[in-house]
Amino acid sequence: MPDEAAAARPNLLRALRETAVTALLAFGLFLPLIGFNTVQNIRNELVLETRWPLLFTFVAILAGLRFLYLVVAAPMLAERARTASRPASPATLPSWAIPAVIGFVLVYPLLAMLIAGPGAAKWIDNFGIQILIYVLLGWGLNIVVGLAGLLDLGYVAFYAIGAYTCALLGKNFDLSFWMLLPLAGVLAALWGVLLGFPVLRLRGDYLAVVTLAFGEIIRLVLINWKDVTQGSAGIGGLPRPTFFGLPFNASPDGFAARLGLEFSPLHRPLFLYYIVFAAVVLTAIVIGRLRRLPVGRAWEALREDEIACRSLGINTTNAKLAAFASGAFFGGIAGALFTARQGFISPESVNFSESALILAIVVLGGMGSTVGVAIAAVVIIGGTELLRELAFLKQIFGAEFDPAQYRMLLFGFAMVLIIAWKPRGFIGTREPTLVLKRRKAIDVTLVREGHG
Amino acid sequence: MEIFVQQLINGITLGSIYGLIAIGYTMVFGIIGMVNFAHGDVFMVSSFIALVALLLLTTWIGIGSIALALVIVLVVSMILTSLVNWAIERVAYRPLRGSFRLAPLISAIGMSIFLSNFVQVAQGPRNKSIPPMFTDVIVVMKGSYDVTVSYKQIAIWLVTAVLLIAFWLLVTRTSLGRAQRACEQDQKMAALLGVDVNRTISITFVIAAALAAVAGTLYLTIYGVVRFDDGFVPGVKAFTAAVLGGIGSLPGAVLGGLLIGVIETLWAEYVSSAYKDVAAFSILAIVMIFLPQGILGRPDVEKV
Numbered sequence: 001m002p003d004e005a006a007a008a009r010p011n012l013l014r015a016l017r018e019t020a021v022t023a024l025l026a027f028g029l030f031l032p033l034i035g036f037n038t039v040q041n042i043r044n045e046l047v048l049e050t051r052w053p054l055l056f057t058f059v060a061i062l063a064g065l066r067f068l069y070l071v072v073a074a075p076m077l078a079e080r081a082r083t084a085s086r087p088a089s090p091a092t093l094p095s096w097a098i099p100a101v102i103g104f105v106l107v108y109p110l111l112a113m114l115i116a117g118p119g120a121a122k123w124i125d126n127f128g129i130q131i132l133i134y135v136l137l138g139w140g141l142n143i144v145v146g147l148a149g150l151l152d153l154g155y156v157a158f159y160a161i162g163a164y165t166c167a168l169l170g171k172n173f174d175l176s177f178w179m180l181l182p183l184a185g186v187l188a189a190l191w192g193v194l195l196g197f198p199v200l201r202l203r204g205d206y207l208a209v210v211t212l213a214f215g216e217i218i219r220l221v222l223i224n225w226k227d228v229t230q231g232s233a234g235i236g237g238l239p240r241p242t243f244f245g246l247p248f249n250a251s252p253d254g255f256a257a258r259l260g261l262e263f264s265p266l267h268r269p270l271f272l273y274y275i276v277f278a279a280v281v282l283t284a285i286v287i288g289r290l291r292r293l294p295v296g297r298a299w300e301a302l303r304e305d306e307i308a309c310r311s312l313g314i315n316t317t318n319a320k321l322a323a324f325a326s327g328a329f330f331g332g333i334a335g336a337l338f339t340a341r342q343g344f345i346s347p348e349s350v351n352f353s354e355s356a357l358i359l360a361i362v363v364l365g366g367m368g369s370t371v372g373v374a375i376a377a378v379v380i381i382g383g384t385e386l387l388r389e390l391a392f393l394k395q396i397f398g399a400e401f402d403p404a405q406y407r408m409l410l411f412g413f414a415m416v417l418i419i420a421w422k423p424r425g426f427i428g429t430r431e432p433t434l435v436l437k438r439r440k441a442i443d444v445t446l447v448r449e450g451h452g
Numbered sequence: 453m454e455i456f457v458q459q460l461i462n463g464i465t466l467g468s469i470y471g472l473i474a475i476g477y478t479m480v481f482g483i484i485g486m487v488n489f490a491h492g493d494v495f496m497v498s499s500f501i502a503l504v505a506l507l508l509l510t511t512w513i514g515i516g517s518i519a520l521a522l523v524i525v526l527v528v529s530m531i532l533t534s535l536v537n538w539a540i541e542r543v544a545y546r547p548l549r550g551s552f553r554l555a556p557l558i559s560a561i562g563m564s565i566f567l568s569n570f571v572q573v574a575q576g577p578r579n580k581s582i583p584p585m586f587t588d589v590i591v592v593m594k595g596s597y598d599v600t601v602s603y604k605q606i607a608i609w610l611v612t613a614v615l616l617i618a619f620w621l622l623v624t625r626t627s628l629g630r631a632q633r634a635c636e637q638d639q640k641m642a643a644l645l646g647v648d649v650n651r652t653i654s655i656t657f658v659i660a661a662a663l664a665a666v667a668g669t670l671y672l673t674i675y676g677v678v679r680f681d682d683g684f685v686p687g688v689k690a691f692t693a694a695v696l697g698g699i700g701s702l703p704g705a706v707l708g709g710l711l712i713g714v715i716e717t718l719w720a721e722y723v724s725s726a727y728k729d730v731a732a733f734s735i736l737a738i739v740m741i742f743l744p745q746g747i748l749g750r751p752d753v754e755k756v
Contacts, residue, residue, distance in 0.1 A: 028535050032501040033574045036508070046580060048507045151554055153561075198741050205487040205557055209691060210740045213733040216688070220733070224726040352684065356561050363558050409569035415562025416544045423551040 015070040023063035030058045098371070102281075105132075109273050113266065124269045126385055129341050132276040133334050134381045138361040138373040139283055140330030145359065146367035147296065148323035149303025151208040153355055154215025157195070158188040158328035160222065160350035162335025164229065167345045170239040177241040181336045188332025189325040196324030200317055203306065215355055222347040234346025238339045240268065241275060276337050283330055287370060295322050300368070353408065360411070364418050366425030375426055384411060454597040459717045461592075465605045465674065467713020468612040471706035472667035473690035474697065475619065476660030482636050482700035483656050484549075489560035490540060492687015493567035494661055498533035498668030499678040500571055503580055505529060506672070518585050522673065530665040537661030538654055546650065564684070572680040581677040608670050612706065615666060619659065620702045632656060636700070685729060689716070692736040698749020707747060 035055040036048050112123040141155045162184035169175050169183065195214050199207055222229045229235070240248065246255040248268035255271075256263040290296045298319040301309045310316050339345050357380070365376030384407045473495050480488040505525045515521045544563045548555045586604045593599035623629035631652045634642035643649045671686075672678055693712045697704025712732060720728040739746070 025535065025539065028532060029539055032504045032532055033497070033571060036504045038503060038507060038575055038580055040578075046503075046507060046582060047511060048504065151557070198737070202740060202744070204553060205481075205485075206695075206740050206744060208557060209487060209688075209695075210737050212688070213736045217730050217733045217737075220727070220730045224730075353565060356565060359558070359561070363554070405573060406569075408565055409573055412562045412564070412566030412569060416559050416566065419555055419559045419562065420544070420547040423548060423555045 012071070015067060018070055019063050019067040022066040023059050026059045026062040027055070030055055034058055105277060109270055113270075118266070121266055121269050124266070124273050125341065126388075127382060128273050129269065129276050129337075130385065131378055131381045132273070132280050133337055133341070134358070134361060134377040135280055135374050136276070136283055136330055136334040136337070137358045138365065138377045139280075139287055139370065140327045140334065141358050142327075142362050142365075142368065142370070142373050143287065143290070143299070143330070144323050144327035145362050146369070146373070147291065147303060148299040148320065150320065150323060151204065151211075151359075152324075152327070153208045153212035153352075153359065154195075154218075155211075155327070155331060155358055156350045156352070156355040157215040157218040158192060158331030159335040159338070159354070160218055160347075161188045161191050161328075162332030163339045163345045163350070164222065164235075164335075165332065166336045166339040167235040167238050168228065170339075171235060171237075175239070177239045177336075177340055180239065181333065184336035185329045185332040188335065189329040192324040192326075192328025192331075193321050196321050200320055212352065212355070215350075215352065219347050219350055219352075222350070229347075232347055234344055234348070236344045238343050238345065240343060241272060241340050243271060272337075272340060275340070279333060279337060283333075284370060290326065295319060299323055303368075356415075357411070360415050364415070364422075364425050366427035369425065369427040372425055372427030380411070380414075454593060454595045454599050455721065456718075457593060458597070458599045459721045460714060461599070461601055461605065463714035463717035464710055465608055465713070466717060467693075467710035468608050468706075469667045469671050469674075469709070470686065470690045470693045470713050471612055471709025472615065472663045472670075473686060474693040474705035474709045475616070475663050475702055477691050477694040478697070478699055478701065478705040479623075479632075479656050479660050481694065483632055483653055484545070484556070486545070486556045486560065487691065488660070489557065489687075490544075490563035490567055491660065491664060492685075492690065493564045493683035494533060494537050494540070495664040495668050495671075495686060495690075496678065496680065496683030497536055497567055497571060498529050498661070498665035499672045499682065500575060500580075500668075501532050501665070502526070502529040502669040502672050503582065503678060506582065522669075526666065526669050529669050530662045533665035533668070534658040534661045537657045537664075541654055541657040546653075564687075568680050568683055575680065577680060579677050579679050582672070584676055585673065604670075604674055608674065611666060611670065615663060616702060616706050619663070622659075623702060628652070628655065685732075688736065689732050692732060692739065695744070695746055696735070696739045698746030701746070701748040704746055704748035 035051060037051055038046050039049055041047050109120070109124045109128055112120040112128070116123055137155070137159060140158075141152065144150050144152045144155070165184040165187045166177070166180045170177070170180055175183075195211070199210050202210055223232050225231075242248070243255050246258050247253070248255050248271065250263045251257065254263065255261075255267055261267075291300075295318075298309070298314045298316075299322075301312070301314060302316060302319050302323075306316060309319075338349070342349075361376045361380055362373055364380070365374070366372030387407050387410070473491065476491050476494075477488060480486065480491070502525050505528045506521065509515045509521045509524060510518075515524075540563055544559045545556050548559055586602065589600035589602045590606075591598050591600050623632060631642070631647045632655075634645070634647050635649050635652050639649050642652075689712055690709065693708035694705045695708070696711060697706070697708030712735065715735065716728050716732055719731040723731070
């Protein structure tokens with residue numbers, strides 16, 4: 001590679017020339033869509049406006065980054081590549097880390113109440129409950145993608161089935177939330193088998209695209225079957241979880257009145273937080289057990305090499321269907337919890353970008369790693385939620401600047417960057433589920449997945 | 453009967469656009485074995501580039517002849533979209549060559565999200581519509597309902613046919629095409645035999661983008677409206693077309709595109725227009741499950 005050899009010696013002239021090329025390319029890239037803006041004038045015709053300062057800022061930033069990379073970062077990276085040896089054995093978490101995190105999650109809403117006072121609802125709901133639901137979704141998809149190695153781009157379908165099970169059965173048959181929660185999981189698992197059956201023969205990219213199609217079909221049916229689902233308008237007023245039959249409202253039969261407490265709107269999110277927390281803990285235990293069962297080991301074998309797996313007498317059909325079903329089960333539970341949180345569901349909540357978001361959590365966290373997926377859920381969901389809180393940016397960039405608008409933009413960009421930087425996710429270790437004497441984790445880059 | 457013929461004509465027009473996008477999918481999948489998930493969004497970006505170029509030519513420079521303006525718009529859109537796709541390949545896919553098999557697909561999904569949201573932020577979330585042009589039509593069949601073909605539709609058919617033949621010759625007859633087929637079979641071996649693999653892959657992405665840009669420009673002229681999220685669904689349908697025709701086969705991609713386009717318009721006319729996307733996605737699932745090698749493709753032999 002002549003490129004790298006030259007970059008090792010900081011050659012200013014060469015760097016300048018490359019920077020100029022970059023600037024030229026960036027100019028061409030951004031000229032049509034950044035340099036010009038199409039706006040409607042009073043007569044509803046499209047006209048062009050120019051944004052030269054913005055265009056030149058973009059070009060300057062890209063050129064500057066390229067120059068810095070060539071002069072500063074590239075020689076450093078080349079130096080490190082020369083001195084670095086094999087990937088060291090991965091760092092393991094200290095033994096107190098997981099209990100500490102669980103302890104923190106347990107007291108988190110109380111801390112939020114202590115610090116934020118009455119404004120804590122936002123922190124418990126948007127951050128706490130939402131992140132925990134995504135942890136659940138991430139773990140569910142992790143069974144399918146991370147453990148069994150089946151790339152599912154339509155996972156949100158099971159989330160939708162769980163949520164709509166809750167919504168429709170709750171609305172039409174007056175079932176309580178506690179009846180609906182297991183039903184949502186079971187029905188979603190059933191659908192997991194139904195949709196898993198036709199795709200047993202597929203894998204890799206084809207499987208991904210077919211599952212994407214399934215997810216889209218379910219969403220389109222939810223939009224168009226207006227008699228049942230109320231279409232894009234969605235269904236509201238869904239049953240909320242009750243505390244042994246006591247609803248969380250200000251009525252004399254409510255939770256607060258019966259227990260002799262002062263009514264507070266925080267009770268409901270607090271209660272829901274602990275329900276979701278319990279679901280997450282249970283899920284972690286169940287998944288931990290599943291991995292040690294024959295079916296869990298079959299999943300991991302399936303991920304590494306399907307042909308070898310079949311020749312060893314593992315029933316790949318059953319293993320795949322079990323993966324789809326258990327993944328879908330947790331998706332359905334998460335969907336039910338979502339309706340309990342929102343009290344409202346519409347097809348808007350189950351579009352493809354939601355599937356991509358969950359997949360990103362699994363991949364960036366490290367496929368197959370329970371801890372990694374949880375970390376990724378906190379970082380990605382917490383990070384994008386934080387963007388909503390950056391109101392101070394409005395003072396810098398003007399009133400019409402809305403940081404939430406950049407949420408998905410940054411998210412897509414981060415997905416590309418992180419997969420390039422750490423293709424195996426934050427936690428890329430493979431730890432054997434069964435050991436003879438010594439537990440020995442290896443870096444995942446040393447594992448070569450067989451195609452199949 | 454008249455309605456059927458009219459819908460057939462509309463379906464072939466829509467199918468030509470799908471076919472042009474599908475060639476991009478099929479070439480990229482052929483050479484690096486990856487579903488270029490962002491390709492539909494590249495198509496959408498090209499449509500926006502064409503929109504800006506068209507407005508620039510008509511409202512600022514004031515070119516009188518619309519036909520001349522369209523030719524310039526087409527060329528500009530092809531060049532700039534190629535640049536965009538070249539950059540995407542450089543940034544998002546090349547660093548992942550040799551990584552695990554799902555990495556490029558995931559990067560492509562991220563790129564797809566990035567592109568559509570970039571256009572949303574840069575150009576606003578609304579529909580962008582332009583006044584209709586070339587409204588002249590030829591009446592082909594008189595009856596209770598006049599069946600018409602517009603000049604735009606004829607232009608699209610011709611452009612698709614010419615491009616298909618040109619690129620088919622390119623792939624089968626030139627040294628570039630030979631290099632592409634060599635990379636398709638075995639990148640390492642091709643590199644050992646003196647094929648510049650990176651360059652060949654880059655050129656493939658550039659060709660794919662140029663064809664998507666033709667589709668994007670034609671889409672804008674025919675339907676007169678484009679939006680930031682217009683890439684996803686046509687992208688998936690074009691991928692369906694590529695698989696239906698047989699992945700890796702250029703004529704197959706266009707054939708698949710025409711089939712999907714015709715089925716979609718007929719479905720919308722005779723069954724239900726609300727469920728036309730469901731029909732397309734169902735075809736996708738059925739084809740991939742029961743006919744994964746497609747109509748003109750070769751069956752994939754599994755090597756251990």
